Amino acid sequence: MGTLSAADILRVWEAASSQRPVERALSLLAASTGARRDELARLPIGDRDARLLDLRERTFGPRAAGVASCEGCGARLEFALELPSLRATRAPASDGEVEAGGWHLRFRLPNSDDLEAAVGADDPRRALAARCIVEARRGGEPVAEPDLPPDTLAALAAAMAARDPQAEVLLDYRCPTCGAAGQTLFDIAAFLWEEVRAQARRLLVEVATLARVFAWSEADILAMSAERRRAYLELVGD
Numbered sequence: 376m377g378t379l380s381a382a383d384i385l386r387v388w389e390a391a392s393s394q395r396p397v398e399r400a401l402s403l404l405a406a407s408t409g410a411r412r413d414e415l416a417r418l419p420i421g422d423r424d425a426r427l428l429d430l431r432e433r434t435f436g437p438r439a440a441g442v443a444s445c446e447g448c449g450a451r452l453e454f455a456l457e458l459p460s461l462r463a464t465r466a467p468a469s470d471g472e473v474e475a476g477g478w479h480l481r482f483r484l485p486n487s488d489d490l491e492a493a494v495g496a497d498d499p500r501r502a503l504a505a506r507c508i509v510e511a512r513r514g515g516e517p518v519a520e521p522d523l524p525p526d527t528l529a530a531l532a533a534a535m536a537a538r539d540p541q542a543e544v545l546l547d548y549r550c551p552t553c554g555a556a557g558q559t560l561f562d563i564a565a566f567l568w569e570e571v572r573a574q575a576r577r578l579l580v581e582v583a584t585l586a587r588v589f590a591w592s593e594a595d596i597l598a599m600s601a602e603r604r605r606a607y608l609e610l611v612g613d
């Protein structure tokens with residue numbers, strides 16, 4: 376498994392800026408590992424997110440600062456995160472089963488292709504169910520295109536989340552302003568993308584400054600270690 380070099384960060388930032396979130400997550404992994412996008416797109420979301428956590432740790436380290444809004448009073452909450460503590464213990468991905476509302480459903484875990492298709496649908500939850508249900512039975516009889524009631528769809532979503540806990544990491548908080556306790560979703564794909572975007576902006580400033588003073592090429596500047604770039608920037612008083 377690779378890491379994101381300075382050149383990788385600028386490349387993936389440039390390519391993924393115009394992409395939708397699901398595509399961006401795959402771009403980040405493809406840029407660092409050289410894995411094929413279509414293979415990455417078929418990973419269950421928890422597997423994808425475990426790889427994104429690895430990538431974040433190797434690129435920026437295990438500590439991170441999280442930000443959320445209190446659901447009680449809207450106050451901005453900042454907290455320190457240790458990424459290893461966000462790893463869910465989980466069995467290897469495999470089909471799951473759930474009984475709800477007279478239905479017996481066997482399902483596979485959603486992957487990036489499924490999410491991408493679902494977010495564009497009129498009813499994302501129903502679209503995701505249609506893609507991921509492997510077998511539906513009612514009264515013991517197989518049903519080819521099940522029209523599931525909302526409660527059964529909700530039970531299916533809960534069973535999927537329980538089977539793939541890395542796909543939905545919830546952080547507990549207690550608000551220091553109003554005292555409310557709540558949970559906030561930690562989305563590693565969105566989190567890492569914001570960091571890559573911020574790092575790309577810093578790198579562009581560094582390249583622009585050093586190229587102006589020393590007339591070095593972008594490739595040469597990006598190939599330097601961060602320490603060496605910083606030392607040159609100090610020399611030029613930036």
Ligand SMILES: [Zn+2]
Pocket residue numbers: 445446447448449450550551552553554555
């Ligand atoms: Zn609050």
